[in-house]
Amino acid sequence: MLELHAVTAGYGRGAPAVRGATLTVTPGESVGLLGPSGCGKSTLARIAALLHRPESGTVRLDGTTVTRWRHRAPRELRTAVGVVFQSPRLSADPRLTLGDLIAEPLRATGRRDLVAERVPALAHDVGLGEDLLERRPHQVSDGQLQRACVARALVLRPRWLVCDEMTSMLDASTTAALVAAVEDYRREHGAGLLAVSHDAVLLNRWCDRTLHWREVVPAA
Ligand code: ADP
Ligand code: ADP
Secondary structure, three states: OEEEEEEEEOOOOOOOOEEEEEEEEOOOOEEEEEOOOOOOHHHHHHHHOOOOOOOEEEEEEOOEEHHHOOOOOOHHHHOOEEEEOOOHHHHOOOOOOHHHHHHHHHHHOOOHHHHHHHHHHHHHHOOOOHHHHHOOHHHOOHHHHHHHHHHHHHOOOOOEEEEEOOOOOOOHHHHHHHHHHHHHHHHHHOOEEEEEEOOHHHHHHHOOEEEEHHHHOOOO
Protein backbone atom coordinates (compact mmCIF):
# COMPACT_ATOMS: atom_id res chain seq x y z
CA MET A 1 0.00 0.00 0.00
CA LEU A 2 0.97 3.60 -0.58
CA GLU A 3 -0.52 5.55 2.29
CA LEU A 4 -0.45 9.26 3.06
CA HIS A 5 -2.05 10.25 6.35
CA ALA A 6 -2.67 13.88 7.42
CA VAL A 7 0.32 15.05 5.43
CA THR A 8 1.26 18.72 5.59
CA ALA A 9 4.14 20.10 3.55
CA GLY A 10 5.47 23.25 2.03
CA TYR A 11 8.58 25.11 1.06
CA GLY A 12 9.93 26.88 4.16
CA ARG A 13 8.18 30.11 5.11
CA GLY A 14 4.59 30.83 4.25
CA ALA A 15 1.42 28.78 4.07
CA PRO A 16 1.90 25.04 3.45
CA ALA A 17 1.30 23.90 -0.13
CA VAL A 18 -0.45 20.75 1.15
CA ARG A 19 -2.46 20.77 4.39
CA GLY A 20 -3.63 17.50 5.95
CA ALA A 21 -3.75 15.26 2.87
CA THR A 22 -4.93 11.66 3.33
CA LEU A 23 -4.88 9.16 0.49
CA THR A 24 -4.38 5.40 0.00
CA VAL A 25 -3.47 3.45 -3.14
CA THR A 26 -3.70 -0.34 -2.87
CA PRO A 27 -1.30 -2.65 -4.76
CA GLY A 28 -2.15 -2.79 -8.45
CA GLU A 29 -4.76 -0.06 -8.18
CA SER A 30 -4.77 3.15 -10.24
CA VAL A 31 -5.93 6.30 -8.52
CA GLY A 32 -6.37 9.66 -10.21
CA LEU A 33 -6.00 12.88 -8.27
CA LEU A 34 -7.81 15.80 -9.83
CA GLY A 35 -7.44 19.44 -8.88
CA PRO A 36 -6.95 22.92 -10.28
CA SER A 37 -3.57 24.40 -11.04
CA GLY A 38 -1.71 25.61 -7.96
CA CYS A 39 -3.70 23.61 -5.39
CA GLY A 40 -0.70 21.52 -4.35
CA LYS A 41 -0.91 18.43 -6.58
CA SER A 42 2.74 18.44 -7.65
CA THR A 43 3.86 18.80 -4.06
CA LEU A 44 1.68 15.83 -3.10
CA ALA A 45 3.03 13.84 -6.06
CA ARG A 46 6.60 14.53 -4.93
CA ILE A 47 5.69 13.38 -1.40
CA ALA A 48 4.11 10.16 -2.73
CA ALA A 49 7.23 9.59 -4.86
CA LEU A 50 9.32 9.95 -1.67
CA LEU A 51 11.11 12.95 -3.14
CA HIS A 52 9.76 15.53 -0.68
CA ARG A 53 9.56 14.96 3.05
CA PRO A 54 6.43 16.40 4.67
CA GLU A 55 6.62 18.56 7.80
CA SER A 56 3.98 16.47 9.54
CA GLY A 57 1.81 13.45 8.95
CA THR A 58 2.95 10.01 7.85
CA VAL A 59 3.81 8.33 4.56
CA ARG A 60 3.87 4.54 4.51
CA LEU A 61 5.03 2.41 1.61
CA ASP A 62 4.33 -1.33 1.71
CA GLY A 63 4.07 -1.17 5.51
CA THR A 64 7.22 0.84 6.14
CA THR A 65 6.83 4.31 7.59
CA VAL A 66 8.93 6.39 5.25
CA THR A 67 8.63 9.59 7.26
CA ARG A 68 10.59 8.20 10.19
CA TRP A 69 13.85 9.08 8.45
CA ARG A 70 15.14 12.57 9.14
CA HIS A 71 16.29 13.24 5.60
CA ARG A 72 15.61 10.95 2.64
CA ALA A 73 14.12 7.49 2.72
CA PRO A 74 16.58 4.68 1.97
CA ARG A 75 17.27 3.97 -1.69
CA GLU A 76 15.50 0.58 -1.72
CA LEU A 77 12.27 2.36 -0.82
CA ARG A 78 12.79 5.27 -3.20
CA THR A 79 13.48 2.97 -6.12
CA ALA A 80 10.19 1.14 -5.46
CA VAL A 81 8.45 4.24 -6.85
CA GLY A 82 8.92 5.30 -10.48
CA VAL A 83 8.05 8.89 -11.23
CA VAL A 84 7.24 10.90 -14.35
CA PHE A 85 6.90 14.68 -14.30
CA GLN A 86 5.09 17.14 -16.52
CA SER A 87 8.08 18.69 -18.21
CA PRO A 88 10.59 16.19 -19.61
CA ARG A 89 13.12 18.97 -20.24
CA LEU A 90 13.27 19.83 -16.55
CA SER A 91 13.66 16.22 -15.44
CA ALA A 92 16.15 15.03 -18.08
CA ASP A 93 19.89 15.72 -17.91
CA PRO A 94 20.60 17.56 -21.20
CA ARG A 95 24.07 16.00 -21.49
CA LEU A 96 22.87 12.39 -21.62
CA THR A 97 21.67 10.53 -24.69
CA LEU A 98 18.13 9.17 -24.40
CA GLY A 99 19.60 5.68 -24.03
CA ASP A 100 21.79 6.82 -21.12
CA LEU A 101 18.85 8.66 -19.62
CA ILE A 102 16.78 5.48 -19.56
CA ALA A 103 19.73 3.48 -18.21
CA GLU A 104 20.66 5.99 -15.51
CA PRO A 105 18.66 4.45 -12.63
CA LEU A 106 20.20 1.04 -13.42
CA ARG A 107 23.74 2.47 -13.45
CA ALA A 108 23.10 4.44 -10.26
CA THR A 109 21.90 1.34 -8.41
CA GLY A 110 24.70 -0.98 -9.57
CA ARG A 111 22.63 -2.87 -12.16
CA ARG A 112 24.64 -2.08 -15.31
CA ASP A 113 24.27 -5.75 -16.23
CA LEU A 114 20.59 -5.13 -17.01
CA VAL A 115 21.13 -2.16 -19.36
CA ALA A 116 21.57 -4.11 -22.61
CA GLU A 117 18.41 -6.11 -22.04
CA ARG A 118 16.04 -3.57 -20.49
CA VAL A 119 16.78 -0.34 -22.36
CA PRO A 120 15.95 -1.54 -25.91
CA ALA A 121 12.90 -3.46 -24.66
CA LEU A 122 11.54 -0.39 -22.87
CA ALA A 123 12.32 1.88 -25.83
CA HIS A 124 10.16 -0.45 -27.89
CA ASP A 125 7.39 -0.46 -25.26
CA VAL A 126 7.16 3.35 -25.19
CA GLY A 127 7.39 3.64 -28.98
CA LEU A 128 10.85 5.16 -29.18
CA GLY A 129 12.80 4.11 -32.29
CA GLU A 130 16.25 2.69 -31.49
CA ASP A 131 17.95 5.39 -33.60
CA LEU A 132 16.61 7.99 -31.15
CA LEU A 133 18.49 6.39 -28.25
CA GLU A 134 21.72 7.98 -29.54
CA ARG A 135 20.25 11.49 -29.53
CA ARG A 136 20.35 14.06 -26.75
CA PRO A 137 17.29 15.85 -25.35
CA HIS A 138 17.73 18.97 -27.54
CA GLN A 139 17.72 16.75 -30.64
CA VAL A 140 14.26 15.26 -30.01
CA SER A 141 10.69 16.52 -29.53
CA ASP A 142 8.99 16.92 -26.15
CA GLY A 143 6.93 13.83 -26.91
CA GLN A 144 9.99 11.73 -27.75
CA LEU A 145 11.75 12.93 -24.63
CA GLN A 146 8.72 12.16 -22.48
CA ARG A 147 8.67 8.64 -23.94
CA ALA A 148 12.24 8.26 -22.67
CA CYS A 149 11.25 9.64 -19.26
CA VAL A 150 8.47 7.04 -18.98
CA ALA A 151 10.95 4.29 -19.91
CA ARG A 152 13.35 5.58 -17.25
CA ALA A 153 10.58 5.50 -14.63
CA LEU A 154 9.92 1.82 -15.45
CA VAL A 155 13.50 0.59 -15.82
CA LEU A 156 13.94 -0.49 -12.18
CA ARG A 157 10.58 -2.34 -12.31
CA PRO A 158 8.95 -0.28 -9.56
CA ARG A 159 5.90 -1.57 -7.66
CA TRP A 160 4.49 1.97 -7.65
CA LEU A 161 4.22 4.75 -10.21
CA VAL A 162 3.56 8.43 -9.69
CA CYS A 163 2.69 10.40 -12.83
CA ASP A 164 2.44 14.16 -12.35
CA GLU A 165 0.70 15.75 -15.38
CA MET A 166 2.58 13.18 -17.45
CA THR A 167 0.73 13.99 -20.69
CA SER A 168 -0.29 17.62 -20.33
CA MET A 169 2.39 18.82 -22.78
CA LEU A 170 1.72 16.07 -25.31
CA ASP A 171 -0.51 15.61 -28.35
CA ALA A 172 -3.38 13.11 -28.33
CA SER A 173 -1.53 10.25 -30.01
CA THR A 174 1.55 10.49 -27.76
CA THR A 175 -0.76 10.74 -24.74
CA ALA A 176 -2.58 7.57 -25.79
CA ALA A 177 0.70 5.73 -26.45
CA LEU A 178 2.21 6.62 -23.07
CA VAL A 179 -0.93 5.85 -21.07
CA ALA A 180 -1.06 2.49 -22.87
CA ALA A 181 2.63 1.84 -22.09
CA VAL A 182 2.07 2.58 -18.41
CA GLU A 183 -1.03 0.37 -18.33
CA ASP A 184 0.77 -2.51 -20.09
CA TYR A 185 3.56 -2.26 -17.52
CA ARG A 186 1.07 -2.17 -14.63
CA ARG A 187 -0.80 -5.18 -15.94
CA GLU A 188 2.40 -7.18 -16.34
CA HIS A 189 3.96 -6.21 -13.01
CA GLY A 190 0.91 -5.50 -10.82
CA ALA A 191 2.10 -1.99 -10.06
CA GLY A 192 -0.06 0.65 -8.35
CA LEU A 193 -0.43 4.14 -9.82
CA LEU A 194 -1.12 7.64 -8.57
CA ALA A 195 -1.82 9.89 -11.56
CA VAL A 196 -2.12 13.59 -10.82
CA SER A 197 -3.77 15.91 -13.33
CA HIS A 198 -6.12 18.87 -13.87
CA ASP A 199 -7.78 16.85 -16.70
CA ALA A 200 -10.91 15.00 -15.52
CA VAL A 201 -11.51 13.33 -18.90
CA LEU A 202 -8.00 11.87 -18.92
CA LEU A 203 -8.19 10.57 -15.34
CA ASN A 204 -11.67 9.09 -15.76
CA ARG A 205 -10.45 7.19 -18.81
CA TRP A 206 -7.16 6.10 -17.26
CA CYS A 207 -7.78 5.28 -13.60
CA ASP A 208 -9.85 2.83 -11.53
CA ARG A 209 -11.09 5.76 -9.45
CA THR A 210 -10.51 9.48 -9.36
CA LEU A 211 -10.38 11.60 -6.24
CA HIS A 212 -10.95 15.32 -6.22
CA TRP A 213 -8.46 17.43 -4.28
CA ARG A 214 -11.27 18.34 -1.81
CA GLU A 215 -11.68 14.67 -0.89
CA VAL A 216 -7.96 14.31 -0.18
CA VAL A 217 -7.49 17.63 1.60
CA PRO A 218 -10.82 18.18 3.38
CA ALA A 219 -9.90 21.66 4.61
CA ALA A 220 -9.31 22.95 1.07
P1 ADP B 1 -0.11 22.16 -8.57
O1 ADP B 1 0.73 21.00 -8.96
O2 ADP B 1 -1.47 21.76 -8.13
O3 ADP B 1 -0.13 23.23 -9.59
P2 ADP B 1 2.04 22.80 -6.72
O4 ADP B 1 2.22 21.72 -5.73
O5 ADP B 1 3.00 22.93 -7.84
O6 ADP B 1 0.53 22.80 -7.25
O7 ADP B 1 2.07 24.19 -5.94
C1 ADP B 1 1.34 24.41 -4.72
C2 ADP B 1 1.84 25.71 -4.08
O8 ADP B 1 3.19 25.55 -3.68
C3 ADP B 1 1.81 26.90 -5.02
O9 ADP B 1 1.41 28.03 -4.28
C4 ADP B 1 3.24 27.04 -5.46
O10 ADP B 1 3.55 28.36 -5.76
C5 ADP B 1 4.02 26.53 -4.27
N1 ADP B 1 5.30 25.91 -4.69
C6 ADP B 1 5.45 24.85 -5.51
N2 ADP B 1 6.75 24.53 -5.65
C7 ADP B 1 7.45 25.41 -4.89
C8 ADP B 1 8.83 25.62 -4.61
N3 ADP B 1 9.77 24.81 -5.14
N4 ADP B 1 9.17 26.62 -3.78
C9 ADP B 1 8.23 27.41 -3.23
N5 ADP B 1 6.91 27.28 -3.45
C10 ADP B 1 6.51 26.31 -4.27
P1 ADP C 1 21.60 9.73 -5.36
O1 ADP C 1 21.52 9.02 -4.05
O2 ADP C 1 22.84 9.50 -6.12
O3 ADP C 1 21.19 11.18 -5.29
P2 ADP C 1 19.29 8.16 -5.95
O4 ADP C 1 19.73 7.00 -5.15
O5 ADP C 1 18.17 8.99 -5.45
O6 ADP C 1 20.52 9.10 -6.30
O7 ADP C 1 18.90 7.68 -7.39
C1 ADP C 1 19.90 7.23 -8.25
C2 ADP C 1 19.43 7.45 -9.66
O8 ADP C 1 18.32 6.64 -9.92
C3 ADP C 1 19.05 8.89 -9.92
O9 ADP C 1 20.01 9.45 -10.78
C4 ADP C 1 17.72 8.83 -10.59
O10 ADP C 1 17.82 9.21 -11.93
C5 ADP C 1 17.34 7.40 -10.54
N1 ADP C 1 16.11 7.23 -9.81
C6 ADP C 1 15.98 7.13 -8.47
N2 ADP C 1 14.72 6.95 -8.13
C7 ADP C 1 14.02 6.94 -9.27
C8 ADP C 1 12.64 6.80 -9.55
N3 ADP C 1 11.75 6.63 -8.58
N4 ADP C 1 12.25 6.83 -10.85
C9 ADP C 1 13.15 7.00 -11.80
N5 ADP C 1 14.47 7.14 -11.59
C10 ADP C 1 14.90 7.12 -10.34
